[in-house]
Amino acid sequence: METLLQIALIIHIIAGMSALVCGLIALLLRKGSSRHKLNGNIFFYSMIGVAITALFISAFKSNDFLFYIGLFSLFMTLSGKRAIQNKTSSPDKIDILILILGFGTGIWMLAELNIVLRVFGALSLLLALGDVNVYYKVYRKLAIPANTWLIRHIRHMVGSYISTATAFLVVNIQFDPAWIMWLIPTAFGTPVIIYWVRKITPQPKKQLS
Numbered sequence: 001m002e003t004l005l006q007i008a009l010i011i012h013i014i015a016g017m018s019a020l021v022c023g024l025i026a027l028l029l030r031k032g033s034s035r036h037k038l039n040g041n042i043f044f045y046s047m048i049g050v051a052i053t054a055l056f057i058s059a060f061k062s063n064d065f066l067f068y069i070g071l072f073s074l075f076m077t078l079s080g081k082r083a084i085q086n087k088t089s090s091p092d093k094i095d096i097l098i099l100i101l102g103f104g105t106g107i108w109m110l111a112e113l114n115i116v117l118r119v120f121g122a123l124s125l126l127l128a129l130g131d132v133n134v135y136y137k138v139y140r141k142l143a144i145p146a147n148t149w150l151i152r153h154i155r156h157m158v159g160s161y162i163s164t165a166t167a168f169l170v171v172n173i174q175f176d177p178a179w180i181m182w183l184i185p186t187a188f189g190t191p192v193i194i195y196w197v198r199k200i201t202p203q204p205k206k207q208l209s
Contacts, residue, residue: 005060008053015049016164018042023161027192031150040157047077047160050167065117071105072120073163079131080156087149091135099135102128116182120163123186127155147200154196162189 023046026039054070057063078098086095102124109121131152137144145151165185175181 001060005057008056008060011049012053012057015046015053016168019046019050019161019164020168022046023157023164027158027161043157043161044077044081047073047164050164051077054167064112065114068105068109068112068117068120069163069167071101072109072124073160075102075105075124076127076156076160076163079127080153080160083149083152083156088138089134089144089148089152090138095131095135099128099131102131116179119183119186123159127159130155145201150200151197154200155193158189158193158196162186165189 022039022042026036026043029036029039051070051074054066054073058065058067058070075098079102082095082098083089086092091099106121106123106125106128109117109124112118112121134144134148134152136142162185166182169181169184170178173181
């Protein structure tokens with residue numbers, strides 16, 4: 001079992017570094033370009049590796065904190081990928097399962113008496129509720145922006161990047177109080193999400209007077 005743990009740690013570190021580098025590159029490149037897609041795919045599979053190994057390591061070491069962050073990362077990464085795979089935003093069974101994961105993780109985190117977990121839990125619930133709103137409108141055949149899938153993709157993928165950047169800072173930088181390191185990526189990442197969402201959200205046309 002010790003050998004499996006060491007292998008998981010090595011994969012976790014390599015995948016985490018890959019996600020940090022490729023995620024940042026994908027964020028900076030022109031959206032939709034071939035290089036953006038390449039780095040985005042590498043980021044996706046790296047984050048899946050990060051999340052799965054985090055869950056394994058947390059179970060081995062009885063680390064609840066790492067367990068929650070692993071679930072949070074998994075929800076963000078899977079939902080971000082599904083947004084770009086299912087551009088109609090009409091949910092199927094996979095989308096519903098991912099949504100349940102997001103709600104379960106968010107509620108679980110909010111139940112903990114920890115400010116950091118509650119921040120991540122609130123973010124998970126907000127994004128899950130946003131997806132429910134989109135699914136409801138699609139189900140009722142209400143109008144949604146044509147690029148809703150892209151808005152959801154950016155929200156969730158940047159959220160996924162926030163989770164791995166947070167883990168990197170906490171592990172490698174000692175700071176007192178420690179919770180500040182946990183929240184710095186969220187403080188910087190949230191404005192990035194807001195910026196890109198506003199940039200790509202269709203604006204209503206002004207009527208001529």
